[in-house]
Amino acid sequence: QSALTQPASVSGSPGQSITISCTGTSSDVGGYNYVSWYQQHPGKAPKLMVYDVSNRPSGVSNRFSGSKSGNTASLTISGLQAEDEADYYCSSYTRSNSLVFGGGTKLTVV
Amino acid sequence: QVQLVESGGGLVKPGGSLRLSCAASGFTFSDHYMSWIRQAPGKGLEWVSHISQSGTIIYYTDSVKGRFTISRDNAKNSLYLQMNSLRAEDTAVYYCARDFGWLQFQHWGQGTLVAVSS
Numbered sequence: 001q002s003a004l005t006q007p008a009s010v011s012g013s014p015g016q017s018i019t020i021s022c023t024g025t026s027s028d029v030g031g032y033n034y035v036s037w038y039q040q041h042p043g044k045a046p047k048l049m050v051y052d053v054s055n056r057p058s059g060v061s062n063r064f065s066g067s068k069s070g071n072t073a074s075l076t077i078s079g080l081q082a083e084d085e086a087d088y089y090c091s092s093y094t095r096s097n098s099l100v101f102g103g104g105t106k107l108t109v110v
Numbered sequence: 111q112v113q114l115v116e117s118g119g120g121l122v123k124p125g126g127s128l129r130l131s132c133a134a135s136g137f138t139f140s141d142h143y144m145s146w147i148r149q150a151p152g153k154g155l156e157w158v159s160h161i162s163q164s165g166t167i168i169y170y171t172d173s174v175k176g177r178f179t180i181s182r183d184n185a186k187n188s189l190y191l192q193m194n195s196l197r198a199e200d201t202a203v204y205y206c207a208r209d210f211g212w213l214q215f216q217h218w219g220q221g222t223l224v225a226v227s228s
Contacts, residue, residue: 003154034212038155040155046205046215046218048214051210052214093212093213093214098157099145099157099160101154101155101156103154104154
């Protein structure tokens with residue numbers, strides 16, 4: 001199972017919006033609405049930001065939103081804040097009853 | 111509140127074995143699928159294995175099949191990962207995580223570091 005494809009890095013200024021893409025295949029992203037996004041700060045465990053493509057867990061800011069079109073899922077962060085600077089990973093359930101992650105995207109808030 | 115605490119990591123020589131444990135509290139452990147996920151130093155996340163509530167359904171990523179064994183003891187609220195024939199590429203922080211549906215995880219442990227080196 002190949003990793004999902006994410007850009008290695010994205011950047012934005014405070015207050016701006018950014019979008020991180022996550023491309024898979026019809027065997028994972030395109031075939032299931034079980035795409036999640038995780039935020040990870042250095043030395044910390046990942047934190048769930050979006051699940052089931054577009055749902056936010058309780059306590060996660062509504063500045064984070066998810067969507068999907070075909071084999072590509074996206075995470076949009078609006079109103080960028082300094083504390084959003086972190087690594088972001090997408091994941092998807094797969095046809096093989098397994099999980100595949102994206103390679104991760106480093107978000108820099110400049 | 112939900113707590114997951116991993117233990118058992120350490121330095122081991124190639125070909126060696128290690129058993130990781132994950133102690134769960136704050137929820138009904140036997141109600142949830144559980145997973146192990148790892149992260150090599152400076153690298154991304156990699157799902158390793160998951161196990162159903164009763165332990166009857168188990169899946170592994172291809173690179174650990176035949177070497178790693180996931181198990182659970184619901185009476186002890188504990189998840190385990192027996193790792194044999196360890197390789198340098200198994201070096202990583204290993205997290206246990208609680209699945210709330212379709213391999214999506216809201217709760218993670220703090221991780222335990224496994225280093226495989228001679």
